[in-house]
Amino acid sequence: MTAPTPLWLEDLHLGQTFVSDSLTVTTEEIKAFARQFDPQPFHLDEDAAKDSLFGGLAASGWHTAALTMRLLVEAFPLAGGLVGAGGETTWPRPTRPGDALSVHVEVLEITPSRSRPDRGMIRTRTETRNQHGEAVQISTTRIVAWRRPA
């Protein structure tokens, strides 16, 4: 893969979309993330997960979020990097072992800064989908975007 061309604020337009490659999540990765950051039975143990709300082993939502970031960094090459100011996240269904995730980003808003002429803020909608096209995470995020230097 060649390095993508960095995108400045001027290169973005409303409705612009970006799609990532896909990334497959393994049982061991789900358990390793959970051991480190979300040590709850339904993320760690198949038998315990069967009797939980999830009905089977499920990745931590924060694991799905972290994998989404990994895919975003490749798919959405904002100049200066992706620095999120915050946003909303929902998890309509869990990520399961063996799921192949991809992210679909759409530019929703582009707001130049009034006080800082070198930058603006954009708002994006990111849907993380499994191999069946089902959303495992939907987020809207505010991200800094830089103007092309003069």
Place this chain on the structure above:
Amino acid sequence: MTAPTPLWLEDLHLGQTFVSDSLTVTTEEIKAFARQFDPQPFHLDEDAAKDSLFGGLAASGWHTAALTMRLLVEAFPLAGGLVGAGGETTWPRPTRPGDALSVHVEVLEITPSRSRPDRGMIRTRTETRNQHGEAVQISTTRIVAWRRPA
């Protein structure tokens, strides 16, 4: 540490707060998380980070979110586990190497389910603070809470 008493929907009240122990983040942990999930220069390399928006090495916001979850699992022992339906997250300032993070949770809303008598939904505000008492993450999250079995 003894295992905390699990909390059912009936055990919660508005304004109830929980505070976690603190957890110190190392440079190596910041870089390891970034290599796996957010491989951008300002999360990976001190020199590159100096010239970035962050002015120095900064943890990925998703690393802060994952560490927050780790602290929450210990501090807020909901019966049946912590299963978030979604929420809003902001990062007022980055987590830095050596920061000692703790989480402060407050119960904002308690809404019994109308259709499912065994559960409800609560909304919490979670502030993740560094050792100076400054917020590195503020999130409001909707979480499933279960009624005590009859």
